[in-house]
Amino acid sequence: MLSIAMPSNVEIKAKVSDLEEFARKAAQLSQSQGTIIRQHDTFFNCSQGRLKLRDFMNGSGQLIFYERPDTDGPKLSRYSISPTSDPPSLKAVLSDALGVKGEIRKERRLFLIGQTRVHLDTVEGLGHFMELEVSTHS
Template structure:
């Protein structure tokens, strides 16, 4: 499985982060509307990212639900028939939840920077430092921490878990 070092943080406003990411990456953002459908599974997480009618990604991943830089192992399967895959997985596994977001994507070196406006949650900042097959976690953590400092992210902003976890905890608190 491929690996990256991830960081997720709650932010007040996306505008400042988009401006900073544009400066650091020397490019404008790619803006993407995403719908991630999470399915029940026994190991890690399984989600189908609906990109459009003829493109989707089935993503299986495992990562600890801790704040700060953490290793994530993942496998991505590109599909030209996301609706067929959604129907099949819904019937066999059941849907755990759905996350909808507008993502502003940047690439800073090998690090994927996501500035997300998540429906029902607000604004978030994510880093994914992509590791090579023979690379240790420490170099990715060091790179993530350096970028966190450039963006002014502090420990109080760091988030545990996935967006789905946050949405599910909100709905359980409302009951």
């Protein structure tokens, strides 16, 4: 079987204690106020890696498969993404086929600083988090 290398990135995630201060610094460094993205992620049972459907709540979404170690600190994440124009229908099919592992709703504020994507997430029921993401491919 032909193996195609999946794209990858390095990411770091952490809880944010001062949302306003983090947003102010990110806005200053990116010279923008960031882009607001609403997301409803549904995670499905999967025999290897992770499989999630990201619904952007606007009629579009992405099915994302990724592999990432469950360790603290920077992580290399390998992934593949397929866009969808019907997230609810795809969610129903995947739920029936694989079962739902969990769901997360969040508002993401995206800042671009050089090659780094800085995410400031407000996750429903969990709090505020940041993620730094740098692509390892061109």
